[in-house]
Every structure is written in structure tokens, then in C-alpha cells.
Amino acid sequence: MSVGIDIVKIHRIEDILDKKRDSFLNKIFTTEEKQYIKEKKYSPQTIAGLFSAKESISKAIGTGIGKVSFKDIEISHDKFGKPIVIINEKVKSFGISKIDLTITHEIDYAVSFAKVNFKINDNIIEIPEELKGLLTKRNPESHKGDYGKVLIIGGSRGMTGSVTLSSKSAMRTGSGLVYTMVPEYLETIMSIKLTEEIVKIAKDNGKGYFIKKSLEEILNNTKDKDVLAIGPGMGTFEDNIYLLREIIKNINIPLVIDADGLNSLSTDIDILKNKKNSIVITPHLGEMARLLDKSIKEIENNRVYYAKHISNKYNIVTVLKGSNTIVSYKDEIYINNSGNPGMAKAGSGDVLTGIIISLIGQGLEPFNAAKLAVYIHGLAGDFARDKKGEHSMIASDIVDSIGDAINFLLTNKKFSSKLN
Template sequence: MRIGTSISTKKLDDACINEYKIPLILMMENAVLSAIKHLDINLYNNYIVVSGVGNNGGDGLGIARQLKARGKEVKVFIVGNIEKITPCSKTNLEILKAMNIPYIIIDTKDENINLLKKLEADIKNSHVLVDCIFGTGLEREIKGIFKDVINVINENKNLVYSIDVPSGINATTGEILGSCIKADKTISFEFYKRGFLKYETKKYVGNVVVEHIGIPEDILKKYDDNEYITSMNFVKDNIKDKNKFSFKSDFGKITIFAGSKGFSGAAFIASEAAIKSGSGLVTLVCDEDIQDIISSKLSEGMTANYKEEDRINKLIKTSNAIGFGCGMGDNETTLERLQYVLNNSDCPVVIDADGLNVLKNNISILKKYKNRIIITPHLGEMSRLTGKSISYIKGNRLDVAKEFAKENNIIVLLKGYETIITDGKVTYINPTGNSAMANGGMGDCLLGMITSFVSQGIEVFEAVICAVYIHGYIGDILSKKMYTVNATHIIEKIPSIMKKFNIEINL
């Protein structure tokens, strides 16, 4: 699923009209028919359509016509200076008149107290309100009659379905422009709007569905911003098939540097997750004083301690992927070990937790490494790495992650709701995972999964995307029956979920 902005939306419209000679009225009708599929007309009979005078308003007028044609009760309110109605919207208005569908104009020039009361009463007596006041082009603050109408809707609504964007959101930035419709569902066209990714918009957009309206694929590719939401099909297309001729050597050899006194759990979780994710050989390197503890639990993995220098050197040189950082401690020793691993390895390295903490004043290390580096920070770790406040990163997650990845030539996995994965050029937003997973050990589990997927020969960027998706996917399944989902719960389910995906690959 592509992510787009108001700019990319405008470019698409212009290209369709000017390059492909597709009339705007035809695209509007495609939008209308696409939206109708998501208005739950099998459940509800009474609809209010509130339209503006721009092209988004034209979508609303077309939707009112289609609802009426399907036998629904429809009342239409048009908000704004009717003299400024766009040509396509005017065409749909003329059709509305010809069909004798009643409508009320709430004009910016008039005193509209009685009309607002009429709107309030009709909303209370309806099942669904369809919001088509403003579209993706809105950038100014909402004031006057528009604000009054939005307030009436929010205060009296039953269900609100917004078309393309809830009226009042900046589609690009997610900024709430003074006042905004609180939608239960948003039916967006061609793109998942970038502004919807901002945490503050979640209470306004509701459930988001994205519909195609017949724009040719080569135009979509031409104006693609290289920002996507991960789909299950993407994951299935990229995870490695296990066929009957496979050997353990076909699924990678990995080394994980993790754990210290008091933090043996982090080391175990990361290693066990890598094993369960399908790596051929997994070795944990840890402090000597926790090695016996881990060895007794890690039945299918091997362990080494830092005194075994020759063995560690061989592991570093022969690994297909390395995971580093979980539970190691934020200290000079961890930094020295990270530098040693980076300077002597020839494979991708995944850095998490204390591996990130020791980088906060040593970012230049990242640029010196000749192979791929993946970092997996949460907001606090990203704040320490970038020097930016957590509140700033929250409001600008996508841009902060992209800039840091590009500047340091690495892959950034910025954790949180709708985790971001980017190499600075291409960005994926992960749709899986939930708050039941918000507890210690989840990051250790994810590090093990990512390191495993990389070692198995999946392209590095794709491996990260797939691991994050499956990690959250398992959490979503478990959270349906569990209040809290722990890392060990995820690990137990990895083999069965991977098998499910693997079977579907071969169908």
C-alpha cells in the first residue's frame, strides 16, 4: 500500500488529466463508486451527506446520488460559498436537482443558526453521516461556519465516514487545522495519507481503508514517494522457502552478542528467537558468569564467552549475520566490543539496546563499516542518538528516521506503534503489533528474528521488514485471547506462523 501526500495526490490528478486525458469528472465518479462499497449500505438506511464546494464536495454529491439510487434515505447539506463551487461538483449538483434530491446550502455569507439546528436534528435522526467538506488540499485553519458545522457533527454524530481525509486534517503533516471531524471510518483514495501516521491523528481517522479509483499503474509509479505500508503478501513473497532438499547450512550461521550479569534473560530471548525463526546455527557470545545459566536453557544453540578469543574471531569471520547489544550494559567495554565486531566482520550487523546506547557520542562509527548496519531504537534511544527530543521525534518520526538512515548509510527501524523501517530512500510502515506486547524482552526477541532472517539469505532490507511484520502479526493473534503477550509467547509461535506462511508460498 502506497503512502502519499497532498502534493503527490495533486500530481496524480494533474497527470491523469493532462497526460492520459482522463476527465476529472470520470475520476470523481470512480471515487464515488469506490466509496459506496465501504458505506455499509447493507446495515443502514438513513444517511446525511455534508459536502463542501470543492472537488471533495463533488464526491459527496455523487455519493448522495448513488445512495438514493440504492433506495436509501438521503439528506444533503452543502457548506460554503455556492458561487465558488467547482465545475465537477456543479455537474453533480445539477444531477442531484434533476433527481429531485433535496439539499440545503449553509452559506458562508448568511446567518445560519437555524440551519445549524436543522443539521443537528437531522444528524440525530440519521444512521450515518458522510463527511465530504474538505479534501487533501486543505492547509488553512478552519474558521467560521465550517468550524461551526464540524462542531455540530462531532457533538451529535452516530457514525461518521470521511471521504479521502477527515475534514480538518492536513493530509501531509497530520496537523489538525483548528477543528476536525472525528471519523469512525476514513475511505481514502489511492494512498494511505502520510498525515495519518502521526499519533495525534488516530482519534480522528478511525478505521482507514484505501481504495483505487482507476489511476494507471505507471502514473502511480511515476509519482511514487517510495513510502509504503507492509502487506502480508510482501512478507510471503520474501521469506525463504524450506524445501525437502534444504540443509542447515542453507539457513545461515549467526552470532549474537548479548547479556551480562543480571541480564541473562535478554541473551536467552534473542538467541532463542533466532533459533525458532529458522537459522541453521546460532551461537551466543556472553559474559562467562552467565554462560552456564544460558547453556542450560539454550538446548539448540551454542554459547561462547569473551575469554575464547580465537573462537570469537572465527565466529565473527564466518557469520552470515550478527546481532549485538541486548542486556550488555551501557559502558566502555560494550563500546569496545561493538567496535571490534564492526571492524572484523564481513556480514550485516543488527544493533539494539546497549549497542545503541554506547553509540550516542560515537555516531561516526556507523559510517566506517563496509557492510550493512541495522539499528533498532525505540523513541528514547533515537533521542539519544540524534540529540532531538522525544516529543519532536514523536511528531516527525518518519522524517527523523529517514534523515538518520540516509546520513549514516544504515537501515533504521524506529520502534513504536506503526514501526518505521527505512534505508533513507525507501520506507515501510509496519501495520502489525499492539500494546499487549509493550513489555520487556520484545526488543530482544525482534533482534533475534531480524538477525535470523538476514542470515537466511533474505535481502537485508526485506529481512527487517518481514521480521517486524511477523513479530507483530504473532502478537496480534495472541492478544485476541491474552491481556499481556510476552516475548516467550512470541517465540513459541514463530515456527507455526512461519510454517503457515511457508505453506501458503507453495500453494
């Protein structure tokens, strides 16, 4: 552990704001921070506090501002105003596992205190307080109907792996009944791939992908379900856009949109304004860039800002995937700290979709389900890494490790990870 302290004279900030406000803010602060400063009416006290915080963190890391730039460190805030530190990959490369920050003000000065924890070979991971109690042990008198009926719509010719991973991860996370709906052409292969899950089909006229005529069967299959996911392996066929629009207009159950569902959504994101239900979207950086018509670099440099922006604009839960996945709903933000680079493999996002819908089906509110899901997903990835190694682990290893992650949550024991 290392600490850093910094003090800034507020009058110095006032002088800078008088002479070169915009250039100073653009040099020091990210888009999210500048928005926060604007909301605080460009208060010199607020700006001095944020400036001091970046300095104290760089001191605690041991570099000072130089090797680490001001914009490599972002200061966000939770709904209670508590500062939250977000660091990019360059800063994480110093082996940082956690940063605690305190900012205080008095008439003439802003003072910040940062405490930085570094990873060690036997890293001890504890459950974040806000996730404790979200998942509970099962009632001995319960039956499969108590744990949710989930429906996953996906798959196309040559793309059966994604929907298979989502289905298996939903079952492994604890869903009572998992229904997997695919184009009729895929019925035989999906019936071979899936054992515990129930395969449903929609007419596809032998094409191997969903068509407009699939809609009636899709909607009929949503009627007794608790949650729906759409997108894994669907492909980028034109009819998908029509199907997604009609599904959003007609269903009342929570909906998770992932993968190719997000590609369809990017053609007309305003269809979210017609929704009657809760919606969760799970984009990675590239998908988020397409949804908002921005560059990937712009999204990457301002991840919290854009996660909050899209959540607020459409009143949805946003899961912006990547290192330290961000979950946003309205003004609430959760930044995940589980997971590892070995999870950057095909199919990992499909596994996450299955975990999210399973938890929603088991009764969690979508925001809580998304927060808990990204933590379970990352922790399962950590268990898989310890078994297979970062280079060799694959998405199905994450599915197989979901039980380890859930047992860890339910027993509330510290987990000693073998690898950094």
C-alpha cells in the same frame, strides 16, 4: 468503510503563499511534509494536493478538521510517488485499520479521495503485497547449514533474559545454527537457559560483562558466521563502546545493533562511517532521540523524517520501533500494520532482533529482512494476544507464536483475529 472527497482551488494556495508562506506551512504540515514541499520547490499544486488530502481523510474519518488536527495526519510517499498516509495514536483511536488515498491535479484544482476502513470484531488481515514471496518453503534436500549461522553477542550479570529471547526467536524463525556469545561468568546459566542454541564465551576476568580483552574471541567467532547481532542485555559498561567501534571496523558480515548496543552507538554515531558491511539499527523512540540528540517529542512527531534522515546519512537500514514500526533504507519506507498494544512489554524488542538476524542469515537482503521481520513480529504478537490477552501476554509468548505467523505467511491464507 467510509469515504471523503475534497477539492482545493490552487489559486487560493498561491495567495496564501504570497502573504504568509512560512506560518501557513508550519501550521498545517509536519517536518517530513515540509521537506517534501521544499523538494518540490514550494509548488502550489503540491501544497494544494497535500492540504486537500488531509481534509478528505478527516471527512472520511467523520470528524473533519477539529477533533483531528492537520498534523495528526501525515502524507508521505513511496519511491514511486504514491501517497502513503501516516496517522498518530489519537487518530488510530477511532478504530481505523487502513486508509487509501488518491490525489489528482488539473490546471485550477487539486482533488483528493480518501477511503477509510475501520476495524471490526473479526478483523481479516491480509499479507502486504511487498512481503509476499520473501519467505519460501524449504527444499526437502536441505540441511541446517543452508539456513544461516547467526551470532548474537549480549548478556551481562543479571541481564540474561534479553539475549536468551533474541537467541530463541532466531531459532524459532528458522535459523540453522544460532550461536550465543556471553561473558564467561554467564556460561553456566546460559547453558541451562538455551538448549538448541550453542553457547560461546569470551573472557571477562570474572566481572560478568564484556571487557576490552573480549574482543579477540568475539572477532574470532564472527569468521564463519552469516550475520551478527550485538546489544541485548550487554549493559551500559564503558568497554562496550570500544568493542562496538572495533567490531564495526573489522567485520564484513551484516550487523544488527540493538538495545545496549544503541546506547554505546549514541556516544559516537559517526563510527558508522567506518563500516565495511550492511548495518541495521533497531531503536525505539528514546534510543532514536539519543542517537540524534533530539527530544523524544520531536522524534515522535516526525518519525518518518528522522527514520529516513539517519538511514540516508549513514547508508543503513533503520527500524524505528513503536506502533506502526517504520523501516527505512535510502528513499524506501515500509510502515508496518501488524501488532497490538500488548507487545509493549520488556523483551519484545529482543524478540524482533532475533527474527531480523535469522532472516538475514537465511539469505534475505537486510531491508527486506527487516520489513518481513517487523511484520512477523507483529503478527506473532497478534496470535499471542489471541491466546493470552493484551494484558497477560509476555515476550516469550511472542516467541512461541512465531511459528503461527510463519505458517500464515507460507500458506497465504487470511487470518481472522479474535480481538481488536
